[in-house]
Amino acid sequence: MATTFKDAQNLLLEQDLDDELAPLVIYEMSVLKDTYAPTIEMTEMQMKQMMSFKEVNAGFSTFMYKQGLGHVPAFSEFITTKREDELMTAWLHPETIEMVE
Incomplete structure (x- = not known):
């Protein structure tokens, strides 16, 4: 299980996601990170x-x-x-x- 947004993003990148879907998922994760876990x-x-x-x-x-x-x-x-x-x-x-x- 991923413990940080970065871990979750890395797990997603390891998956065989559709080339059009992967950037959208990563973008949505970055929006969530900026909202719930800002640097x-x-x-x-x-x-x-x-x-x-x-x-x-x-x-x-x-x-x-x-x-x-x-x-x-x-x-x-x-x-x-x-x-x-x-x-x-x-x-x-x-x-x-x-x-x-």
Whole structure:
């Protein structure tokens, strides 16, 4: 069973789909992915800081509280640009994180 949209897309590509049907199915999957599992861009430092909170079972509210106190400096841009919802999505679904420079 596929666990991510990318896995599902790869499984579909392995199937013997009609040449006209395959692009349509892949397009529809990309629309679903953009709607239900959008990519969250983070730097490597941001991802590591968030994952370290998750690993010690600190909880998202603790992570956000510490961020508000300035104890998680890599995330100030998420707060100032109102991207907290992206942080929650990334917290719940780390597979949606895409590392950027």
